[in-house]
Amino acid sequence: MGIRLGPFGSGLTSRRHIRGSSLLLVLLIFTILFPLKLMPANKRELRAYLRAQRTALSAQQQRQHAQALAQGFLQAPSLLKHRHIAFYLPQDGEIDPRPLMQVLLKRRHCVYLPVLHPVSHHQLWFVRYHTKMPLIANRFGILEPQLTAYGHRASNRLPAWALGIIALPLVGFDSQGGRLGMGGGFYDRSLAFTRRAQGNKPLLLGLAHECQKLDDLPVEPWDIPLQGVLTEAHLYWHNGKG
Ligand SMILES: Nc1nc2c(c(=O)[nH]1)N(C=O)[C@@H](CNc1ccc(C(=O)N[C@@H](CCC(=O)O)C(=O)O)cc1)CN2
Numbered sequence: 085m086g087i088r089l090g091p092f093g094s095g096l097t098s099r100r101h102i103r104g105s106s107l108l109l110v111l112l113i114f115t116i117l118f119p120l121k122l123m124p125a126n127k128r129e130l131r132a133y134l135r136a137q138r139t140a141l142s143a144q145q146q147r148q149h150a151q152a153l154a155q156g157f158l159q160a161p162s163l164l165k166h167r168h169i170a171f172y173l174p175q176d177g178e179i180d181p182r183p184l185m186q187v188l189l190k191r192r193h194c195v196y197l198p199v200l201h202p203v204s205h206h207q208l209w210f211v212r213y214h215t216k217m218p219l220i221a222n223r224f225g226i227l228e229p230q231l232t233a234y235g236h237r238a239s240n241r242l243p244a245w246a247l248g249i250i251a252l253p254l255v256g257f258d259s260q261g262g263r264l265g266m267g268g269g270f271y272d273r274s275l276a277f278t279r280r281a282q283g284n285k286p287l288l289l290g291l292a293h294e295c296q297k298l299d300d301l302p303v304e305p306w307d308i309p310l311q312g313v314l315t316e317a318h319l320y321w322h323n324g325k326g
């Protein structure tokens with residue numbers, strides 16, 4: 085049996101319609117405003133929020149992103165033309181550059197890893213990496229080449245200015261070259277020389293998951309901007325470089 089509408093039937097329907105569409109409008113406003121409202125305003129909270137985003141990725145997503153990152157790099161002639169490239173060993177959900185490093189090593193590129201400087205506070209050394217070299221956990225628990233076994237010899241290191249690319253780990257990035265790191269200021273200090281007008285400068289390329297992208301990061305006076313960011317989905321260039 086069909087439902088018969090009373091004299092107010094159509095009125096009820098349209099009121100329900102209005103209620104339905106105003107609910108939709110509220111939902112729309114919330115989906116636009118809520119993330120903005122929730123987005124933390126200070127760097128400490130932003131870090132916590134973005135670190136939670138990347139650690140929430142599954143092991144399978146991490147593997148897929150690492151493979152896609154390698155593909156993206158290997159398809160970019162402007163990146164591949166560089167011979168001396170620094171990466172990092174991933175921690176805390178960072179995108180994993182190791183599959184890419186293995187391919188580049190086979191193709192006779194020279195791969196380097198950051199090592200906390202033994203004396204100079206908050207500076208990095210870039211030590212040449214070989215597949216079978218001894219690694220040791222630094223004070224943050226991140227694996228790095230063991231200096232006593234290997235890296236103390238200057239011939240096994242390269243100054244940052246002599247590298248073609250430095251691929252930087254990051255917690256967050258924006259579309260203007262802004263980078264949010266782990267908060268130690270290691271890369272900013274080690275790359276402060278790039279502010280000088282003269283001299284060789286490596287290409288500064290952030291490596292990240294898409295979920296680490298923000299519209300606008302706060303910029304501090306000491307922040308060294310990235311020229312590009314490679315994710316599992318895109319190669320972004322800032323300042324028209326590339
Ligand atoms: N993979 C990787 N290697 C890297 C960096 C990085 O961000 N990722 N770094 C980039 O600069 C440097 C190390 N900087 C780091 C700074 C802080 C913390 C960290 O975990 N901090 C803790 C609290 C400090 C502590 O436990 O003493 C935290 O924030 O929870 C880790 C690395 C060099 N090597």
Ligand SMILES: Nc1ncnc2c1ncn2[C@@H]1O[C@H](COP(=O)(O)OP(=O)(O)OP(=O)(O)O)[C@@H](O)[C@H]1O
Pocket residue numbers: 263264265266267268269270271272273276304306307
């Ligand atoms: N060139 C510099 N000279 C002196 N201090 C610096 C320099 N760069 C950064 N710092 C200091 O390092 C601290 C951390 O900086 P910031 O929060 O920007 O680190 P980060 O970029 O997130 O860390 P990282 O590069 O280690 O991933 C700041 O308090 C700042 O004072």
